[in-house]
Amino acid sequence: MPKHYDVVVVGAGIFGSCTAYHCQRLGLRTLLLEQFNIGHANGSSHGKSRITRYAHTDPEYVPLVGDSYNQIAELEEKRKEKLWKSVEKTSFHYYTFDFSKLGLLWAATGNQVHTISGHLKKHHIEHEVITGSQISERYPQFKFDEKWTGLIDPMGGVIYANKWLKAFQEEFRNLGGTIRENEPLISHTEDTTSPLAIKTKNESYTTKKLIFTVGCWITKFFPNVNFKIKPISLAVCYWRAKEECDSHLLDENNFPLLIAKNHDKKEFYFALPDTDYPGAIKLVLDDGDELMGDLSHPRRNNKSFIELPGNFISNHIPVVDSAKPFKVDQCKYTNSPDHHYLIGPVSSKNPDILVGGCGSGSGFKTAPGIGRALAEMAAGKPTTVEVSFFSPSRFGESV
Numbered sequence: 032m033p034k035h036y037d038v039v040v041v042g043a044g045i046f047g048s049c050t051a052y053h054c055q056r057l058g059l060r061t062l063l064l065e066q067f068n069i070g071h072a073n074g075s076s077h078g079k080s081r082i083t084r085y086a087h088t089d090p091e092y093v094p095l096v097g098d099s100y101n102q103i104a105e106l107e108e109k110r111k112e113k114l115w116k117s118v119e120k121t122s123f124h125y126y127t128f129d130f131s132k133l134g135l136l137w138a139a140t141g142n143q144v145h146t147i148s149g150h151l152k153k154h155h156i157e158h159e160v161i162t163g164s165q166i167s168e169r170y171p172q173f174k175f176d177e178k179w180t181g182l183i184d185p186m187g188g189v190i191y192a193n194k195w196l197k198a199f200q201e202e203f204r205n206l207g208g209t210i211r212e213n214e215p216l217i218s219h220t221e222d223t224t225s226p227l228a229i230k231t232k233n234e235s236y237t238t239k240k241l242i243f244t245v246g247c248w249i250t251k252f253f254p255n256v257n258f259k260i261k262p263i264s265l266a267v268c269y270w271r272a273k274e275e276c277d278s279h280l281l282d283e284n285n286f287p288l289l290i291a292k293n294h295d296k297k298e299f300y301f302a303l304p305d306t307d308y309p310g311a312i313k314l315v316l317d318d319g320d321e322l323m324g325d326l327s328h329p330r331r332n333n334k335s336f337i338e339l340p341g342n343f344i345s346n347h348i349p350v351v352d353s354a355k356p357f358k359v360d361q362c363k364y365t366n367s368p369d370h371h372y373l374i375g376p377v378s379s380k381n382p383d384i385l386v387g388g389c390g391s392g393s394g395f396k397t398a399p400g401i402g403r404a405l406a407e408m409a410a411g412k413p414t415t416v417e418v419s420f421f422s423p424s425r426f427g428e429s430v
């Protein structure tokens with residue numbers, strides 16, 4: 032007889048790890064399958080750092096981020112472990128911040144900053160809007176002119192990404208959940224019979240609910256559904272200071288999280304302090320090369336994905352050496368056609384098959400909230416955070 036679970040979650044990146052944890056927490060007997068070893072670097076969730084922030088281009092993300100902040104605070108307390116680098120608070124009142132300290136700076140040409148400020152006001156999230164020249168007064172590392180406007184989100188901070196992944200997986204195991212690594216899912220039944228039958232490389236299982244959190248591999252499982260996804264490979268570049276004496280300006284206590292959107296040039300960048308490699312900021316262009324047919328990275332990323340960030344640095348972060356990155360890593364980036372997440376049943380034909388994906392660029396910080404929502408759907412409960420905006424059904428029926 033095949034082993035039976037209430038839920039099988041496929042893929043142990045940050046989406047799957049958070050989802051499995053929440054399923055088990057809701058009392059569902061859960062199996063988490065991973066095709067590679069736990070902690071591998073072939074997907075999107077590896078590395079030491081990611082950005083968290085309330086500031087977002089669409090208001091639907093703000094409550095998901097809020098749920099994640101709450102969950103992380105709970106886990107930090109439980110595990111006695113620091114899971115993100117938050118801005119220093121100036122008073123005991125939680126929402127009183129010192130705006131002169133760090134947080135996230137969102138710099139943009141055009142009107143975008145004012146739109147984001149509108150969303151944050153709607154959700155009563157503290158923030159500040161400043162002019163381009165005030166950016167340089169506030170942060171000595173940067174140089175922006177009056178074409179730019181800045182928004183400071185004091186809740187912006189560095190996620191300790193590898194620690195989040197480990198924390199959710201360990202807590203899942205502590206609750207009695209099962210993780211099977213190096214065990215790829217090979218096939219599953221798509222008809223409406225319950226339980227669903229699935230086959231992995233090693234075993235057969237049955238399950239009431241099947242949740243796909245497979246990152247870029249979503250294209251392998253649902254080639255016929257209406258949303259067309261083209262995952263890409265990002266060149267993740269790390270850059271050092273020009274002068275050794277300026278290195279401290281790049282560390283977590285001095286370098287704010289940065290999102291920079293030059294809408295005139297259609298170039299978007301994000302930057303983090305030296306959490307991954309001491310002395311080197313991470314600064315990446317939000318664009319990349321197509322993955323190979325087997326979804327592996329190209330051997331080397333196109334030169335322009337390294338040259339463009341170099342040009343941005345030479346124009347806007349003069350303390351950093353823009354001539355050549357100190358190191359280049361790779362990361363897989365998966366977006367849906369409208370660049371919003373997929374959360375929910377993948378097709379109305381079978382409500383027992385759910386998907387959580389297309390988080391690229393912003394999904395790490397919201398993964399705890401997304402995981403909770405998917406688990407609640409699997410348990411047949413209303414979701415804590417409203418996620419219907421992210422329903423895969425917005426792309427219409429499967430073809």
Ligand SMILES: Cc1cc2nc3c(=O)[nH]c(=O)nc-3n(C[C@H](O)[C@H](O)[C@H](O)COP(=O)(O)OP(=O)(O)OC[C@H]3O[C@@H](n4cnc5c(N)ncnc54)[C@H](O)[C@@H]3O)c2cc1C
Pocket residue numbers: 041042043044045046047064065066067073074075076077080081082083214215216217244245246247248265267301315362363364387388389390391392393394395396397
């Ligand atoms: C360069 C870069 C920077 C980013 N910066 C930020 C940021 O600053 N802030 C932020 O919030 N987000 C950021 N993101 C986005 C975030 O990292 C991703 O949204 C998130 O990691 C996606 O996780 P995932 O679990 O969906 O995918 P993955 O991490 O790729 O996990 C999918 C897993 O499924 C497994 N799998 C696939 N097929 C099978 C199968 N058949 N059987 C079993 N297992 C399978 C894979 O091996 C993999 O482990 C960034 C992403 C990149 C690439």
